[in-house]
Amino acid sequence: MNNSAFANTPVLLTQRQAVKNGLSSTCSEQSLELLTIQLLQDLPSYxxxxxxxxxxRSRSSDIYSxxxxxxxxxxxxxPINSGGYNADEQKSNDTGVEQVFFTTKERQYIAGKIVESQQFHWLLLTKSNSGWRLVMMFTQIGDYPQKQQVVSPPRDSSKGVIAQAVKxxxxxxxxxxxxxxxxI
Structure with a gap:
């Protein structure tokens, strides 16, 4: 079998296998970009x-997405400072907080109808000695497919489903x- 056919195929490794093979694949060593791409691939199932x-736990008749x-x-x-905006003021890297923006497509079943929505997430992460940690998260909700530009006001979703999944x-x-x- 010719291995060159698999040269560009992503390889799945556990963290332990990667470290054993000398690859720097532990989460704390990943760049934010690579870590986020992998997180978003797994996020729906989480x-x-x-x-x-x-x-x-609740056994209620709530509607779930x-x-x-x-x-x-x-x-x-x-800018994440509490004062006014000034382009020369500190950047997020100076505060130790990194920002990631992403969307999720979600579906609910309400009264026998499918209702799809798009959620816009602003994720704030920081890197600690033990790895990346969620600092805070904000979310806005919009129609899917986007029928209008108006979305809900941002809400603190730091304890919501997506934030729990990220954690x-x-x-x-x-x-x-x-x-x-x-x-990747």
Whole structure:
């Protein structure tokens, strides 16, 4: 078998295998960009598990969303200082807080109808000695497909389903149970 046919195929490695093979694939060593791309690939399944666990606990007739996909991340930071905006003021790197923007497509079943929405997330992360940590998250909701430009006002979603899924993924990544994809 010719191995050159698989040269550009992503390889799945556990954290432990990657370190054993001399690859720097632990979550704390990943660039924010690579880490986020891998997080977003796994985010729908993590978010749906968070929703299912909440559903089993409450046993109520609440309406739950299903996360279908998470979109391509953007890393252009917004000013996060509490004062007015000045382009020469400190950047997010100076504060130790990194910003990631991404969208999720979600579906709900309401009275026998499918209702799809798009959520816009502003994720704030920081890197600690033990790895990346979620600082805060804000979310806005819009129609899918986008029928109008108006979306809901931003709300603190730091304790919401997506934030819980991000925290769980980061925890699993640090524990070495997330498969890091090389060649992305």
């Amino acid at each position: 978010a749906n598990r968070v929703t299912q666990r909440a559903r089993r 299903y996360v279908l996909l998470a979109g391509k991340p953007e890393f252009q930071p917004l 769980a993924w980061l925890r699993d990544c640090q524990a070495g149970s997330v498969r890091m994809r090389t060649g």
